[in-house]
Amino acid sequence: DAGVTQSPTHLIKTRGQQVTLRCSPKSGHDTVSWYQQALGQGPQFIFQYYEEEERQRGNFPDRFSGHQFPNYSSELNVNALLLGDSALYLCASSLPGLSDRETQYFGPGTRLLVL
Amino acid sequence: EDQVTQSPEALRLQEGESSSLNCSYTVSGLRGLFWYRQDPGKGPEFLFTLYSAGEEKEKERLKATLTKKESFLHITAPKPEDSATYLCAVQVTYYGQNFVFGPGTRLSVLP
Numbered sequence: 001d002a003g004v005t006q007s008p009t010h011l012i013k014t015r016g017q018q019v020t021l022r023c024s025p026k027s028g029h030d031t032v033s034w035y036q037q038a039l040g041q042g043p044q045f046i047f048q049y050y051e052e053e054e055r056q057r058g059n060f061p062d063r064f065s066g067h068q069f070p071n072y073s074s075e076l077n078v079n080a081l082l083l084g085d086s087a088l089y090l091c092a093s094s095l096p097g098l099s100d101r102e103t104q105y106f107g108p109g110t111r112l113l114v115l
Numbered sequence: 116e117d118q119v120t121q122s123p124e125a126l127r128l129q130e131g132e133s134s135s136l137n138c139s140y141t142v143s144g145l146r147g148l149f150w151y152r153q154d155p156g157k158g159p160e161f162l163f164t165l166y167s168a169g170e171e172k173e174k175e176r177l178k179a180t181l182t183k184k185e186s187f188l189h190i191t192a193p194k195p196e197d198s199a200t201y202l203c204a205v206q207v208t209y210y211g212q213n214f215v216f217g218p219g220t221r222l223s224v225l226p
Contacts, residue, residue, distance in 0.1 A: 004158070006158075033213055035214075035216075040218075041218055041219075042119075042202055042204075042216030042217050042218045042219055043159070043202075043204075043214075043216045044216070045213045045214060045215070048213055056213055058213070088156070090158055090159070103149065103161055103164055104149075104161075104214065105161060106151070106158035106159045106160070106161075107158050108157055108158045109156075109157065109158045111156065
């Protein structure tokens with residue numbers, strides 16, 4: 001059973017560019033959340049997608065947007081990249097439904113470096 | 116504002132030297148507390164979920180406990196392969212399924 005997968009593993013961009021990160025959830029999961037983890041810090045919640053809609057959003061600017069596809073995979077888009085966007089971007093998936101106690105399983109992350 | 120703190124920030128142990136990591140939280144409504152292990156450059160790996168005060172979970176050399184204000188991760192007779200960053204996360208009432216993470220404790224176990 002494949003776990004959560006993310007692509008690419010690493011990415012280098014320059015300031016002002018745009019980036020798209022991709023995530024495939026664990027088999028049987030339909031809810032996908034995205035987190036940003038700066039070096040030496042805990043992950044920070046960006047947003048969550050369920051049934052192809054953004055259900056919850058953390059304290060991130062509109063430059064961060066996302067999408068969920070009918071097969072439950074998801075994309076995170078970041079526009080007008082800033083140096084401060086350099087981080088490990090984590091995708092997490094959880095079990096079906098609106099249960100509020102479902103464990104989130106994380107992918108390996110995409111390391112983004114903005115120069 | 117919901118807050119999660121972890122202590123110590125870093126911990127160095129000799130192999131076999133037992134210790135505990137602390138996770139303290141101030142949240143408006145706790146739905147669950149989660150412990151994850153994270154190796155450098157990788158995604159967090161799920162360890163435990165705790166839902167109510169007094170609950171305990173065990174896995175190999177790890178044991179997690181929960182009170183109304185904090186959780187402990189006890190490591191008994193650690194081995195070098197237990198070296199990692201241990202993250203604590205809480206699910207809060209108004210935040211749906213999403214987590215508020217602590218900064219983590221970096222554990223090093225020396226042979």
